Amino acid sequence: MDFHFNEAEKKFRAEVEEFILEEMLPGYADKDLYWPGGYGAIGEFEVRDPAVEKLREKMGERGWLTMAWPKEYGGGGRSFVEQAIFFELLSYYGMPGMDVSTLISGPTILRFGSEELKSEWIPRIVKGNLKFWLAYSEPNAGSDLAAIQARADIDGDDLIVNGQKIWGSGAHVADCGWMVARTDMAAPPYKGTSLFIVDNKSPGITMRPIVNINGFHSFNEVFFDNVRVPKKNVVGDMNMGFYYLMVALDFERLVISMGGFRRRFEDLLNYTRNTRRNGKLLSEDARVRAKLAQLATEIEIAFLLYYKTAWMMDNNLFPNIEASEIKLVTTLLSRKLADAGMEIMGQQAQLWPGSRHAPLSGRFAVGYLDSISAVIGAGTSEIQRNILAQRGLGLKRK
Amino acid sequence: MDLGLNEEQEMLKKSAKEFLSKECPKKLVRELDEGDSGLSRDLWKKMAGLGWMGLPFPEKFGGNGGTLLDLIVLLDEMGYNIVPGPFFATVVLAGFTLMEAGSEEQKQAYLAKICSGEMIMTLALTELDGTYLPESVETVAEAKGDQYILNGAKLFVPDANVADFLLVAARTKSGADPAEGISIFIVDVKSRGVKVTPLKTLGRDKLCEVVFDNVTIPSKDLVGKLNGGWPVIKSILRKAAVAKCAEMVGGAQASLDMAVSYAKERVQFGRPIGAFQAIQHYCANMVTDVDGSRFITYKAAWTESEGLPSDLEISMAKAWTSEAFKRVAVLAHQIFGAIGFTMDHDMHLYFRRAKAGEIAYGDADFHREIVAAQLGL
Amino acid sequence: MDFRFTAEEEAFRKEVQAWVKAAIPQRWRELPTGFWQETDESWQISRQFQKKLGSRGWLAPAYPVEYGGAGLGHIKRLILAEELTYQDAPVGIETEITVNWVGMALQHFGSEQQKKDYLTRIAKGDIVFCLGYSEPNAGSDLASLQTRAVEKGDDYIINGQKIWCSYAHFADYCWLGAVTDPELPKHRNMSMFVVDMKNPGITIRPLINAIGCHSFNEVFFDEVHTPAASLVGVKNNGWFQLAMALDFERSGVQTAAANKLLLDHMVNYAKANKRGGKLLSKDPILRNMIAEMAIEIEVARMLCYRIAWIYSKGGHSNYESSQAMVFGSELLRRISDAGMRVLGQYGQLAYGSQRAVERAAMCRSYIASLSIGVGGGTNEIQRNIIAMRGLGLPRK
Structure with a gap:
C-alpha cells in the first residue's frame, strides 16, 4: 500500500493547478453557487455560457476531459487517478468541466457501443462541446426505473419515440438526450428496454421548465410525440438498455466533486477563524471545533473512497459497489456540511445570496436547500443502501 | 394531570384550522413569501375580526383575556398553515412587551390598537452578531433633555418593513454588567433617521436591517424602567x-x-x-x-x-x-x-x-x- | 391542560418513596442490579421484596382488590412504577412480564378457575412466569413458531423448543405459545398455555448474555403433559389474544425512570470529577451532551405519561405504547453511550473492579442496553406497528 501520490501525479497536479489559475473565468467561481453533491444549483444546467464552452474546448484540446480513455478514441493516455486529480482541482476552484457527456455517456458508449456509434459520437465528446441530458425518470418511474413507459417502436431505419420524461437536468441547454425507452413491450423491462441518443432538435420534442427550490430552472418535463431517432443511435444491442443503464448509473454515482467539499469546508474553517461572537473567535468555541473536526474526518473518508475508485479503475476493477458507497457517503456529507455550516454561522446563515450581510456569499444557505437533492438524485440513499445490502453484502432481495 | 386541551381551546383549534385552510391557501403563502411585504392586509383584517391579535391580552384593551397556552394552540395551527405576516412580531414580541412593561397610557395607545388589528409592531433586539445576549446590544440611546437620541443598527428584525412602530432595545448606560443599562423605546418607523431594509433569507420570512441615525425619541416613549429593559x-x-x-x-x-x-x-x-x-x-x-x-x-x-x-x-x-x-x-x-x-x-x-x-x-x-x-x- | 399531579398524587409519591427506601435491603445496594443481570442472590432479594410489595397491593396495583390488587387508578400506578424504578427497587422484567403481560391476559381471557388459581398468587408475589414465545426460527416473525401441543385425553402433549426465555430457571410457570392445529393458517393455529415448569420433560439450558450473566435460557419440551384446563382462552385463538394484549396499558415509564437514574449518575460524576485539571461539568461539549440527554428524558417521560393519561380518560392506546417503547429503549442506549463518554476511562471498569464507579452501573447499562429494543418485539417491528396502526400506512 502507498497512500502518497507519485511524482508524475504530483507534477500533473501542479500543471492542472497552473492551468486553472491562468484560465479561470473572471468572476465565474464567485457567481456559481454550485453545492458539492447537489443537483439544483449547477450553473451549466441552467444556461449555456459561451465562455464556458470555450474553456471546455481548451481542456478538450489538451485531452484532459477524456484523459483516461484509450488513445485510439481520443484519450490522453493518463490514469484514472490523474483524472481524479483533475476533477478534484476543477471542483475545488469552481471551474466548469465535469459533464454528462465525458463522464457518463462517453464511458458507456466506449464500453458498449458499436464502432460506428463510437466513431460518430466519441470525437465530438472528446472536443468538449457536446452536451447530453439524462432521459431516465418518468412521473411514475423514479426509484423504480423498471416502470418506465416511454416507448420506441421500430419503423424502418428509425425508432419512433413516444412518452414523457421528467427531471432531465439541463435538458433545455443540452444537445442530445441520453434516453431509455421500452422497445419490447411484451418482454420484462430489463429485457425490453433500449438506450439511445436522441437529438434535441428532433421534431416532436417539447419541454416544460420545472423550477427547483433554489429558484433555478435546471429540471424539465420533456414530452416525445412521434419523435424519429435513427436506429444507429442505439447504444449496444437493442433491448439490452436496462443493463447499460445500470452501468451508466454507476458512472454517474462516481462523479464526485471532491474538491468542492474541501473548498467549502476551508471556507467555513476560515470563517470561524475570522468571526467573533461575544468577543470570542468561533474557532475557539469547543462545540464549533467539534463540528469542524467531525466534518474534516468525514471529508477525509470521502477523499479516500474517491481515490480508491480511481485506483480500482486503473487496476481494471469496476467499482460497482463502491459507486453506491461513495454516492451514499458523499451525499450525506453534502447535507452534513451544509447543516453544520448553518449551525455554526447562526443567524447570519439564513441570509440568501445578495444580502449585504450574507456570510460566504450565502453559499451555505443555497447548499442547505440544495443538499436535499443530493440524497435523492441518481438513486436515493434508500436505493443505494439496498444496492449495498443486496449486491454488496449478498443479502437476499426477498 | 390533564394532557388534553379544554373545550374552548379545542374550538379555537378547529375554527383556526377551518379558517386558515380557506383563507390562507398555499397560493397566498407563496405570493407573500415571494413578494416583498409578506403581509396580506385582507387576511390581517379577517384575523383581527376573529380576535386573534388580542387573544392573550386583557379585555380592557380589547383583548380576549386568554392565556399564553391559548395562543400556543393558535400558533400551532398557524404553523401548520405556515401563515406569513407580522402576527408573531406584533402579538408575541411587541404585545407581550407592552403588556409586561408598558404604562397604562402606552397600553391604551398601542396594545389596544394591536388587539384591534389597527397596528403592526415588532421588536428590534438583535444586532450584527445575531445573538440573544445582552452584550450584543450596542445601539445607544443618549439622553438629551426630555428626549433620547438613538444611534445604531439592528439586524434580523422581523417584519419591520410593514411595522408602524418598533420597540427598540438600546443601551442607555454602559457598565461592567452588559445586562444592566438596556432600555426599551417605542419608535415610530416614520421617524427621521430610521431606515428599514428587508433582508433576503432562506426562510423567506421578512427579516430586516434597521438603521437608526440620530433618531429623536420623546422620553414618554420609554417602555418600563430606564436601564431596566433586559x-x-x-x-x-x-x-x-x-x-x-x-x-x-x-x-x-x-x-x-x-x-x-x-x-x-x-x-x-x-x-x-x-x-x-x-x-x-x-x-x-x-x-x-x-x-x-x-x-x-x-x-x-x-x-x-x-x-x-x-x-x-x-x-x-x-x-x-x-x-x-x-x-x-x-x-x-x-x-x-x-x-x-x-x-x-x-x-x-x-x-x-x-x-x-x-x-x-x-x-x-x-x-x-x-x-x-x-x-x- | 395541567401537567401537575394532584396534591393527593404527590402525597402518594412521597409515601411510595419513603416506603421503598425503607423496604430495600442494604445488600441490594451493593449488588450489580438491572435487567438481565439476576444472580441467585439478587433473585432471592427481589422475590422477598416483591412479596412485601404484594402485601401492600402494590405489586399488581391494577388488579381488582379481590385478586390482591390495590385498585389504584392509572395515574397512581404510573407514579408507583416510576418511583420503584427510580429508587432502584428490586423489581425487574419478571414483574412486568408476570403481572402486566401474563396476569392481564389471564384477566381478559382466563377462565374463572384460572383467575382464581393464578391472579392472587401473582399479586402476592408468590409465583413468577417466564415467557415461552421465541423459537430459534421464530423471532420477529413469531407466527413461524413450531412448538406443538397435541390434545390427548385430558391433556395436551407439548414438544418443541423455546429460546431467549429470561429467568426461566427461576420461574414457576411458563406462558407458552404452541401450535394446536398445524392445518390452519398461521395466525389462526396457536393457543396459549400456562405450563408448570416442574413438569417432567422440561429441560433448561442456560445462555450467558453479553454482560456475562445467566438470564436467558433455552427451554426444551419433550413429551410434556399439561392439563387441557391449562389452555387459556379459546383454542387456536392465541394470536388474537396476543394482539389484544398489545392494547393493555403499558406506559413504559420504567425505562424513562431508569434513564433518569443514569442521567443523575452522569451529572453527579461530571460535577465531582476533573479531567485535565478541569471539572467535567465545565466542558462545553459534555454540558451540551448531558443537556440533550435531559431533554430527551423529558420527551420520553411525556410519551409515557400520555399513555397513563389516555387510560385514565377511559381510552385505549393505539400506537402510543410502541412509540414510548421505541423512544425510551433507544434513549437508554444513547444515555449509556453519553454516560460512558462522561466517565471516560473509568466507564470501562466492570463490577467488582477497584475504582469502578457506582457499581459499574454505566458500563453494565451500556452492554445491557443492546438487548433493549430487541426483546418483546424489536424496535423495527414496533416501528412497523406505529406506521401501520398509527399512521395507516399499508402493509403491502
Missing part, C-alpha cells in the same frame, strides 16, 4: 421561544401529514412506497418527533402560563423542537424525492421555516447550555 427582554424571549416552538410543532405535523399521505399514494415497485419498511420506519420516527415536540412545547407553555419558573422547560422545548422539526422536514423531503425539490411543491415551504424557526430566539446549542446550567452543571 429582564423584560428575557421574559419576552422566553415567550417567543415557546411560541416559535408551537409554530414549528404545527409545521412538523403538516410535514408528517403530507409525507404520510404521499407514501400511501405513490406507487413504486408495484406497491405504495408506504409499504416499504424503510419508509414506514421514517414515518414512525417522524410521528415520534412530532408528538414529542408537541408535548414538550405545551408543557413549557403551560408552565409559563401558570407563572411557574419556566427557564428549564422552555429551553428544553426550544432545543428539542428546533432539531425535531428539522429532522421531520428532512425525512419528509426524502419521502417525496425529486417532486419535493421543486418550487411548485409545498414541502420546501416547511423545510425553509424549519431552519428559520431553529435559528430564531436561540438555537438548540444555545438552549442546551441553559438546560445544562439548570441541571447544576
